[in-house]
Amino acid sequence: MHRQTSGPGHRAASVTAAACAALGLGAGVGHAQPASDVRQAAEQHISTLYAQAEAATQRFDADEERIAQLQAAINDADGQSAQTRQLLDTLDGGLGRLAAQQYRDPDYSSALALLFATHPDNYLQRAGMNDRVAALDDQQIRVAEQAQRQLDALSTLGEQELQELQAARTQLVSSRSLIQAELAQARQQLADLDAADQQAVTHALAQGATGDGLGTSVPAQAPSLGTLLTTVASDVSQGIDVPRAQKAIESAYAELGKPYIWGAVGPDGFDCSGLMQHVWSAAGVMLPRTSQEQADAGQTVSLSDIEPGDLVIYFSGRTHVGMYVGNGLIIHAPRPGSAVQFASVTSMPISTIVRPDGS
Structure with a gap:
């Protein structure tokens, strides 16, 4: 009873054939089996596909929601990161630049000490600089450092999760396309029935007679x-x-x-x-x-x-x-x-x- 198809519809046709086979119906089901068996096969197949489509929709909705939430978190992190960079920029000048460099690069103090050690005339200047560096807001620097590390970690993790969710969504879209193809094939199966069988199957589906409600x-x-x-x-x-x-x-x-x-x-x-x-x-x-x-x-x-x-x-x-x-x-x-x-x-x-x- 099935029309031969090729391309994307072929897979859906195979699913339909498999469903009919599971019910003990052959490829020529419309001619070889009683009408009641044909109706039962069509009703059950379409009902199963509808249930699959409903479950797939909820998974799709969940991933779409998670993607939106994650994107919002990443955008928020980017904003906070910009504020943190602005805070660090206030340290990028004169002695503040040296202090910021020391906090960013622990090895910088050793390099600076070695430099001063080779220029004895700069000892007093170094002592004055150290006093001024010590007067900087160390707590502010530690807060900025901690915030930057947290935001960097959030950005990295968020981008990874976003890529995974986008991949999952792509897979769900693909799955949805397959289900729609199966539904189209099931509807074609219904269209191949005579008028009386079409009416009986349509009524059974509309009234939940297949059991899915x-x-x-x-x-x-x-x-x-x-x-x-x-x-x-x-x-x-x-x-x-x-x-x-x-x-x-x-x-x-x-x-x-x-x-x-x-x-x-x-x-x-x-x-x-x-x-x-x-x-x-x-x-x-x-x-x-x-x-x-x-x-x-x-x-x-x-x-x-x-x-x-x-x-x-x-x-x-x-x-x-x-x-x-x-x-x-x-x-x-x-x-x-x-x-x-x-x-x-x-x-x-x-x-x-x-x-x-x-x-």
């Missing part, structure tokens, strides 16, 4: 914003900040229908953790960037104690996150090809539930 939507049950905001006040029993929770939910509601976009934090699209960071920022609470970090960004609560505004972290790797909005629902950005939408709070395996600090 990422596509589950509840358009028939979608409540109005007014209902959700009323629910916040009526459901609260744990003393949360009602106005902040309402603001976060109002912000999330406003993003419904916007597309899932790799690594995005808005305003035109979001990934799962980017959406959570965006909506809680509107309520005055700054969350960390990734779902793994967000899992540790507040008080852990049980499902029985969940309140509107709580973050629900999913899967064992904590690779997905949504926000509980009441009525048994979350709002989340599921995966590539989807949009911000409602889902049941239990539509995916829950790892932990977090009440953000400050909420």
Whole structure:
């Protein structure tokens, strides 16, 4: 059933073939096996790829955040280094230059002593100079020396780590490209099905029938914003900040229908953790960037104690996150090809539930 491809698509085609083979399906699966087997193979393959893409997105976001933080630290160190150099420059003149040279180069004093020893007429001049050098602010020199050493070490370490992170990010971009190729091949597999099978597979993926829950939507049950905001006040029993929770939910509601976009934090699209960071920022609470970090960004609560505004972290790797909005629902950005939408709070395996600090 697969069309023959070459170039970049060939690897993705091989992955698809391998997935079908793992399910006991041959290359001519569309003609040799029952339609139910074809649908099951397509559903499982696409579901697996979506889960891989979601995990890769969170790793990508984490490295991108670390790169930004490290770059800021390096820039700060450069600024401090400039101040330190300015301080040292104040010692670069006359006797100050000699003092600075001695502090920079311990061997300089010996060389100077030898020089003076060969010119006896300069003994008294040397004695006067030593008195003036001794009067310099030794503590200031030691502070400058320590600061310079620290900044040099920070700069060296920072540049090394930045190179490593940039290499890691390059690898993640490459991995993401591969996953996108696999998704494209999976979609082609879906397109090769007849109309009835396409509809069945698409419906199964949208309803989370493959078991990952990422596509589950509840358009028939979608409540109005007014209902959700009323629910916040009526459901609260744990003393949360009602106005902040309402603001976060109002912000999330406003993003419904916007597309899932790799690594995005808005305003035109979001990934799962980017959406959570965006909506809680509107309520005055700054969350960390990734779902793994967000899992540790507040008080852990049980499902029985969940309140509107709580973050629900999913899967064992904590690779997905949504926000509980009441009525048994979350709002989340599921995966590539989807949009911000409602889902049941239990539509995916829950790892932990977090009440953000400050909420």
